[in-house]
Amino acid sequence: MTNGDYLFKQVYDYVLHRIELNEWREDEKLPSIRNLAADMSVHRLTVLKAYQLLKQENKIYAKDKSGYYVHSRAKSNFENLDNPIISAYVQKNHLSEIHQIPVSYDFSQALIDPNLLPNRYLSDYVKKVFDLYSKVLSTYSTIQGDGELRETLAHYFVHHYKTITPAENLLITTGSTQAIHLVAQAFVKARDTILLERPSYSAAIDIFRAQGANIVTVDIHPDGYDLDQVEFMMKTHKPRLFYLNPTFHNPTGYTVSAAQRKQLVQLAEQYRCLLIEDDAYHDIYFDQEPPPPIYTYDTSGTVIYLRSFCKYISPGLRIAVMMGHTSLIKSLLAVKSLADNGSPLLNQKIFLHYFASARVQQHIEKLRIALQIRKELMERVLGATDWRWTSPNGGLNLWVQLPSHVSTEELLAKSLQQSISFVPGQICDPLKQTSSWLRLSYSYSNEEQILQGIRRLIDQVHIPL
Amino acid sequence: MTNGDYLFKQVYDYVLHRIELNEWREDEKLPSIRNLAADMSVHRLTVLKAYQLLKQENKIYAKDKSGYYVHSRAKSNFENLDNPIISAYVQKNHLSEIHQIPVSYDFSQALIDPNLLPNRYLSDYVKKVFDLYSKVLSTYSTIQGDGELRETLAHYFVHHYKTITPAENLLITTGSTQAIHLVAQAFVKARDTILLERPSYSAAIDIFRAQGANIVTVDIHPDGYDLDQVEFMMKTHKPRLFYLNPTFHNPTGYTVSAAQRKQLVQLAEQYRCLLIEDDAYHDIYFDQEPPPPIYTYDTSGTVIYLRSFCKYISPGLRIAVMMGHTSLIKSLLAVKSLADNGSPLLNQKIFLHYFASARVQQHIEKLRIALQIRKELMERVLGATDWRWTSPNGGLNLWVQLPSHVSTEELLAKSLQQSISFVPGQICDPLKQTSSWLRLSYSYSNEEQILQGIRRLIDQVHIPL
Numbered sequence: 001m002t003n004g005d006y007l008f009k010q011v012y013d014y015v016l017h018r019i020e021l022n023e024w025r026e027d028e029k030l031p032s033i034r035n036l037a038a039d040m041s042v043h044r045l046t047v048l049k050a051y052q053l054l055k056q057e058n059k060i061y062a063k064d065k066s067g068y069y070v071h072s073r074a075k076s077n078f079e080n081l082d083n084p085i086i087s088a089y090v091q092k093n094h095l096s097e098i099h100q101i102p103v104s105y106d107f108s109q110a111l112i113d114p115n116l117l118p119n120r121y122l123s124d125y126v127k128k129v130f131d132l133y134s135k136v137l138s139t140y141s142t143i144q145g146d147g148e149l150r151e152t153l154a155h156y157f158v159h160h161y162k163t164i165t166p167a168e169n170l171l172i173t174t175g176s177t178q179a180i181h182l183v184a185q186a187f188v189k190a191r192d193t194i195l196l197e198r199p200s201y202s203a204a205i206d207i208f209r210a211q212g213a214n215i216v217t218v219d220i221h222p223d224g225y226d227l228d229q230v231e232f233m234m235k236t237h238k239p240r241l242f243y244l245n246p247t248f249h250n251p252t253g254y255t256v257s258a259a260q261r262k263q264l265v266q267l268a269e270q271y272r273c274l275l276i277e278d279d280a281y282h283d284i285y286f287d288q289e290p291p292p293p294i295y296t297y298d299t300s301g302t303v304i305y306l307r308s309f310c311k312y313i314s315p316g317l318r319i320a321v322m323m324g325h326t327s328l329i330k331s332l333l334a335v336k337s338l339a340d341n342g343s344p345l346l347n348q349k350i351f352l353h354y355f356a357s358a359r360v361q362q363h364i365e366k367l368r369i370a371l372q373i374r375k376e377l378m379e380r381v382l383g384a385t386d387w388r389w390t391s392p393n394g395g396l397n398l399w400v401q402l403p404s405h406v407s408t409e410e411l412l413a414k415s416l417q418q419s420i421s422f423v424p425g426q427i428c429d430p431l432k433q434t435s436s437w438l439r440l441s442y443s444y445s446n447e448e449q450i451l452q453g454i455r456r457l458i459d460q461v462h463i464p465l
Numbered sequence: 466m467t468n469g470d471y472l473f474k475q476v477y478d479y480v481l482h483r484i485e486l487n488e489w490r491e492d493e494k495l496p497s498i499r500n501l502a503a504d505m506s507v508h509r510l511t512v513l514k515a516y517q518l519l520k521q522e523n524k525i526y527a528k529d530k531s532g533y534y535v536h537s538r539a540k541s542n543f544e545n546l547d548n549p550i551i552s553a554y555v556q557k558n559h560l561s562e563i564h565q566i567p568v569s570y571d572f573s574q575a576l577i578d579p580n581l582l583p584n585r586y587l588s589d590y591v592k593k594v595f596d597l598y599s600k601v602l603s604t605y606s607t608i609q610g611d612g613e614l615r616e617t618l619a620h621y622f623v624h625h626y627k628t629i630t631p632a633e634n635l636l637i638t639t640g641s642t643q644a645i646h647l648v649a650q651a652f653v654k655a656r657d658t659i660l661l662e663r664p665s666y667s668a669a670i671d672i673f674r675a676q677g678a679n680i681v682t683v684d685i686h687p688d689g690y691d692l693d694q695v696e697f698m699m700k701t702h703k704p705r706l707f708y709l710n711p712t713f714h715n716p717t718g719y720t721v722s723a724a725q726r727k728q729l730v731q732l733a734e735q736y737r738c739l740l741i742e743d744d745a746y747h748d749i750y751f752d753q754e755p756p757p758p759i760y761t762y763d764t765s766g767t768v769i770y771l772r773s774f775c776k777y778i779s780p781g782l783r784i785a786v787m788m789g790h791t792s793l794i795k796s797l798l799a800v801k802s803l804a805d806n807g808s809p810l811l812n813q814k815i816f817l818h819y820f821a822s823a824r825v826q827q828h829i830e831k832l833r834i835a836l837q838i839r840k841e842l843m844e845r846v847l848g849a850t851d852w853r854w855t856s857p858n859g860g861l862n863l864w865v866q867l868p869s870h871v872s873t874e875e876l877l878a879k880s881l882q883q884s885i886s887f888v889p890g891q892i893c894d895p896l897k898q899t900s901s902w903l904r905l906s907y908s909y910s911n912e913e914q915i916l917q918g919i920r921r922l923i924d925q926v927h928i929p930l
Contacts, residue, residue: 033629034627045624052616064630064766117602138582138779140780174809314602315603316810339646343639346782
């Protein structure tokens with residue numbers, strides 16, 4: 001033991017003893033670092049280290065600049081729930097905060113199990129990026145995003161969908177959340193009416209709501225929309241935009257047909273309603289490829305297309321792309337320059353080099369099989385119940401209806417105690433009504449977790465609430 | 466030559482000939498990829514490749530999904546100015562767009578010459594990050610930012626300024642632009658009054674203006690503010706917040722004294738005005754360390770502190786940190802979750818490991834010397850003129866006043882033709898008045914460029930405008 005270690009232990013033991021003997025009581029302020037260091041004739045950093053370890057062990061806590069305090073014994077086991085930030089979110093039922101509660105059976109994350117992602121290969125591309133661009137960490141990207149990446153993605157679009165979009169009409173964003181946020185800031189003012197699917201992606205609901213939008217909805221069904229309802233809503237409410245997710249829709253997994261896609265573009269043109277097409281999981285199909293994006297049917301600049309290729313490759317890179325007519329991209333670019341002045345270049349280059357390689361297709365093909373197996377397993381276990389769902393042809397989620405007497409909000413509270421999480425339907429409802437629907441993601445848990453976790457979840461419903 | 470190369474060349478030559486012979490005229494539409502492929506009996510991708518090469522060579526251009534067109538000869542040399550996005554920005558005189566014009570003598574970027582940054586060392590830390598966290602690209606960071614990074618930065622603050630801020634009161638952002646944008650969204654509504662220094666950081670002016678703020682100003686002088694003026698403005702206008710940059714202020718390089726810092730916190734408390742302290746270049750001092758941040762004088766939660774440590778280490782990582790009282794951070798966190806749901810984890814981990822190493826201090830010490838040499842060189846060359854400035858003790862810029870008959874806006878137009886750029890004072894003025902001031906950054910150009918470029922700039926002024 002070095003002298004430093006010895007002194008550290010001395011300070012640590014001294015403080016812990018005072019707390020354990022109740023000489024220093026709950027929520028009482030500890031001596032300042034400076035004073036205790038002087039009293040014990042040690043360096044201030046030694047005291048700081050001791051306080052930090054005690055803090056990690058939940059014996060003491062720090063308070064905004066005023067110093068350290070003795071933790072209450074009762075509180076320390078509920079550190080998470082005590083955090084005022086987290087509890088505010090839990091009360092507001094934000095999806096992101098359900099995700100922060102660590103559970104053994106996680107069916108709430110519409111993310112892909114990191115074990116299914118090409119981590120090792122990606123680190124090779126990272127090395128390649130540093131060899132190619134030695135100053136990649138010293139330079140900013142342009143606001144619009146790396147030119148090479150935009151050219152590559154534009155090319156991909158011509159190749160896959162025979163749709164020409166010049167690289168100048170692409171904008172790279174830090175994930176698709178930012179893309180939706182840019183749309184809201186560029187095109188929606190407070191009290192503007194917008195149209196959302198019901199149910200819809202909860203982060204998008206939150207973003208448009210925070211922008212002060214007046215939200216009206218159209219239902220999405222397993223075979224798409226009732227286009228008469230869409231037309232009625234566009235005619236009556238003149239929405240500024242319709243944010244939609246027509247391919248393996250989140251949360252339902254439903255897909256809008258090619259015929260409806262064409263008609264939708266016509267309606268949107270007629271009623272001058274922007275279509276914001278969020279297409280996060282286009283490549284995650286099981287049996288057959290979905291129809292091409294709505295964007296490919298648009299010839300008049302009515303559609304803005306958002307795609308996060310990154311989600312099933314390397315979500316941590318946070319790279320998404322927006323495409324649209326010159327004038328629309330120009331407005332988005334102005335907002336992007338204020339929001340963060342451009343996404344990090346390193347992340348764009350790593351993504352570019354992996355995306356441009358032959359490995360991407362191999363990865364996606366394997367991923368489809370792995371996810372289909374997980375989906376089918378989840379459906380098999382759920383088959384023992386009277387719960388109902390439409391089996392999706394792609395995506396990451398099952399949208400399940402429980403018997404009508406079950407409140408999925410209450411079920412969530414019970415399930416979390418059993419270390420199971422899912423998304424209650426209310427979170428996905430722009431109108432925030434209680435519901436007997438829930439979203440179960442089969443993409444984040446492995447097969448054993450799906451088997452055990454779904455069985456336990458079923459048990460929760462059969463025990464009277 | 467393979468058959469594919471041969472066919473490609475055939476298509477390429479065919480199209481180029483039609484254009485050169487003026488058979489296909491300026492702005493005329495080219496045959497669709499599908500039709501030309503059929504006519505020439507080649508694969509569509511062959512036509513696409515030929516079109517793309519011709520586009521790169523500025524012979525043709527692509528237009529939103531409608532196809533390819535013949536480029537006008539006159540236009541092709543002004544590709545940048547033709548881009549409607551860029552020209553819109555240039556008209557609006559956004560700083561970021563001056564930066565996009567490539568010049569040989571760049572005094573407009575308040576960035577550090579990439580050759581002075583630790584590129585090679587950083588790539589070592591990137592490898593370390595992948596060894597330590599093999600799934601760093603498969604996972605999201607929390608919205609608030611990586612816990613390990615926040616602990617390290619909180620510790621740095623205790624160590625340097627004896628100010629305890631718990632890691633829970635830190636928020637990691639994608640660069641300081643995003644931090645300012647979050648502040649604007651969380652605390653400023655349309656028509657709220659805010660206080661800015663005059664001059665001020667142009668990106669901040671743009672952000673608050675876009676938020677609809679009513680902007681009032683206080684002048685910043687070489688020795689700080691006139692505190693009576695500050696009090697008068699706070700009393701009269703009741704601003705929601707005062708965004709300030711008291712240490713090596715951008716654009717002036719001025720630093721507010723410790724005595725004024727204390728009084729400022731008192732005034733802000735008294736008039737319930739949030740202080741948003743942007744502290745980008747605290748470590749870039751030449752002779753003596755500046756006073757500690759205003760944040761360290763605050764005991765009542767009146768100050769939000771923004772710091773981009775990254776700018777003089779690896780600007781490409783885009784990592785900044787915000788610190789403040791729990792309730793303020795809570796509001797910022799809600800906005801951050803909507804804006805991008807958390808900054809990329811990879812970037813945070815790379816920064817963390819470099820920042821926690823001993824190399825950082827060595828790097829910063831060398832950097833100070835290099836920048837001081839460049840600053841003194843620029844001042845020596847400028848010594849031949851009657852231009853005036855106050856020599857800064859740190860930061861990246863000289864704030865220079867030209868003879869009053871010189872319009873720096875007109876001078877910029879002339880200078881750009883000589884491949885010299887700088888920032889005209891008007892861009893930094895919240896009130897956007899014309900001015901004979903300009904900002905010259907000495908940090909981005911090397912010594913030779915400073916010597917040659919500043920001499921040329923001086924010549925521009927002496928040639929009648």
